[in-house]
Amino acid sequence: ETGVTQSPTHLIKTRGQQVTLRCSSQSGHNTVSWYQQALGQGPQFIFQYYREEENGRGNFPPRFSGLQFPNYSSELNVNALELDDSALYLCASSLRTSGTDTQYFGPGTRLTVL
Amino acid sequence: AQKVTQAQTEISVVEKEDVTLDCVYETRDTTYYLFWYKQPPSGELVFLIRRNSFDEQNEISGRYSWNFQKSTSSFNFTITASQVVDSAVYFCALSEAQYGGATNKLIFGTGTLLAVQP
Numbered sequence: 001e002t003g004v005t006q007s008p009t010h011l012i013k014t015r016g017q018q019v020t021l022r023c024s025s026q027s028g029h030n031t032v033s034w035y036q037q038a039l040g041q042g043p044q045f046i047f048q049y050y051r052e053e054e055n056g057r058g059n060f061p062p063r064f065s066g067l068q069f070p071n072y073s074s075e076l077n078v079n080a081l082e083l084d085d086s087a088l089y090l091c092a093s094s095l096r097t098s099g100t101d102t103q104y105f106g107p108g109t110r111l112t113v114l
Numbered sequence: 115a116q117k118v119t120q121a122q123t124e125i126s127v128v129e130k131e132d133v134t135l136d137c138v139y140e141t142r143d144t145t146y147y148l149f150w151y152k153q154p155p156s157g158e159l160v161f162l163i164r165r166n167s168f169d170e171q172n173e174i175s176g177r178y179s180w181n182f183q184k185s186t187s188s189f190n191f192t193i194t195a196s197q198v199v200d201s202a203v204y205f206c207a208l209s210e211a212q213y214g215g216a217t218n219k220l221i222f223g224t225g226t227l228l229a230v231q232p
Contacts, residue, residue: 002158002160002161031218033218033219033220035220040224041224041225042118042205042207042222042223042224042225043159043205043220043222044222045219045220045221048217048218048219055217056217056218056219058219088157090157090159092159092220094218096218100147100164100166100209100210100211100218101218102149102161102164103161103218103220104161105151105158105159105160105161106158107156107157107158108157108158110157
């Protein structure tokens with residue numbers, strides 16, 4: 001158990017809708033990262049939040065946005081959903097130290113866009 | 115650019131066989147970190163090991179062992195006496211060292227599906 005939780009477990013949306021995915025980090029972790037994992041692929045980095053500010057973004061359009069809250073929770077918001085957004089969305093929490101962090105992942109949210 | 119290659123898409127073994135999962139990485143950084151994660155059917159990525167680029171000592175943890183070789187840019191993972199519970203997708207990942215608040219992102223390979231038959 002990593003202590004990282006995500007909700008909901010599964011979600012079905014239609015094209016054009018908006019969705020919010022939630023993550024609760026391990027207590028004391030000040031960094032949260034979000035990844036998108038398409039079927040049969042490795043996770044792709046979406047963005048990272050450190051102390052409630054965005055701290056790096058991968059190759060994802062602005063309709064992917066996020067928030068990190070002081071209580072170790074965070075959100076991933078996706079607007080104007082497209083069929084290709086169907087994937088497993090993983091959040092990972094970590095404690096920022098020098099060198100690099102070890103990221104601990106939640107169970108993911110499976111998003112299906114119809 | 116950073117890249118991780120896991121050339122083995124699927125491996126099937128019979129219980130108690132040893133199996134090695136290959137990982138080859140590319141980076142221009144002199145300081146970097148390598149990771150292995152396990153993803154069972156439930157979907158959660160489980161952290162297995164982290165290695166920094168200055169530590170080429172092999173690591174053994176129970177039935178698991180890791181062989182890091184900078185000369186060949188490889189970080190291979192061996193499971194000894196495999197068990198059915200080892201069945202999962204295994205991911206190798208690379209991260210650059212972060213300084214001054216730089217982003218700490220993981221670059222993943224495409225994963226290797228390991229099926230251990232009873």
